Amino acid sequence: MDETERPGERRRVSVAKRLAEPDESPVELPASKVRARTRRDFLFWTAGALVAAGGFWWLLPDETRERHLTPAMRDWLDSLEARVGADRLRRERFLNRVLTFDDDVAEALYSPTRSVRTYSRSEITPLKNNYNGATPKPDYLPGWTLTVSGLASGRVERLTIAELLGRFALHDQVTRLFCVEGWSAIAWWGGLRFADLLQAYSPVSGARWAKLESSVNLDAAGGPDPYYVSIDLPTARHPQTLLATHLSGKALPVEHGAPLRLLAPMKLGLKNIKAITSIAYSVEQPADYWNERGYSRYDGL
């Protein structure tokens, strides 16, 4: 934007000078130059507007596209965009990369020594049963065991709730549970520390992940729909990460994951799996139910 620039003479201009607020005094320029620059800037602006509009169309979810324009226009736009490589497959890959990037930011922000904010019992709010499908019938409770695998010992441990309650110290905490949907609830939880279980049954060397699974989860129609989440071991080792057995001082009710659920208050609620039936440690990152359905994977708050 340097108007005194002469052809064939390029001067070095400092960053501060380049960024300097334009001088408000009028300058007299050849009309042809004004026209050429105006044309150039408007062409640039139009190109930008087209790229932005095209980019928007590319990024829109398919279901959202269905509600806009006519089918013929949609087809025309889609084939035009596919010609420059902006197809659905690329869109999914790109947006999933955005999710991974945001997860990486969350992981970088995580500190194992940072405590989660706790509340007093007078601040407790109602906690709804947010089972994704139907709430399981309590008949799974009498035969319930926790299977722990991926251990250094090479064994597969099966623990009953009585064994867990008898062997490990119970801890209380009043923390907020954050749902990915936006609501949150402050509740009083009690349970054993995940870190204590890790200490008692050490994972295979090099293990960085735990896959927590509930085989008793149901879909909306009441059919079996096993639920599983991946938890990184730094999160599992946090002193406020509980394998909760109690809610409001009483044994966990079925709708909140009896007899054992995860309470990782530094993770989204969807990681706080209910009615855990197995824990498997692994070196590789395990599958995650909601990640397979388009949500993030690390879910650190």
Add this chain to the structure above:
Amino acid sequence: MRIAEKEHPAATRKVVVRHHALVRLAHWATLPVLFGLIASGLSIYWASPVNQHPVNPATGSTDYLADLGIWISHPPPGTAADPGAWLYDRFGLGTFRLAQALRLHWLFAYLFMTVGLLYAIGLALGGGYKALLPRRSDLAGALAMLRYYLGAVPAKLLRRPWPHPPVKSKYNPLQRIAYLAMPLLGLLAVASGWAMHKPVQLKWLERLFVNYEGARIIHFWTMVAFATFVIPHVVLVIADGWDTFRSMVTGWSYRVGGRYGRD
């Protein structure tokens, strides 16, 4: 464009450079990014609206935004479509789009922060922020501008003279307040956004908004404030004329003498 210029190859034109290239770039880049943030944000909001009321027995709605959609669309009785989704379908990505909306919201949020950071750095290093700093006389000046805008149309209809208050600086007082408020609003949107996104690791930020719910409420209302700003902004640019619009594209204005008594 102009015949006189074509006739004379040596013709000159007096211009005044009004907007730095970085300001123009930030301005136009913000437009689609903000649009994307609002569209995806509405679909996230739908999943659990923070401004809720007890169930309305007639509509089954607990959400003021859904109510607004119902009120605007006036659904004919017996229609199958969910009238509560009207607003979310038109201004958002639609209902039941949470996973897709979240990904898009993060994309646009990181773009928004990048553009905002570039703008802030440019303004800080180049001294452009000085034109936005409030002055002692701005409150009275802003009221005078408001009075001018509100009376401009009636005065025109009554064919009465209605002089523009004199402007002695780059922006008039109302503009100065609005153009300073926008970056600050952006900062508030980013701060409340991070407070909601990372309330555990950034718990000091969450505390700044009292709690998580506070951050959610503020974040929602920054969206409303942005959307509200756009309306008078566009109306006034159209009213002010082509030169104003062009100056945000090319940077320069042909109004060298100052149209409103500017020196």
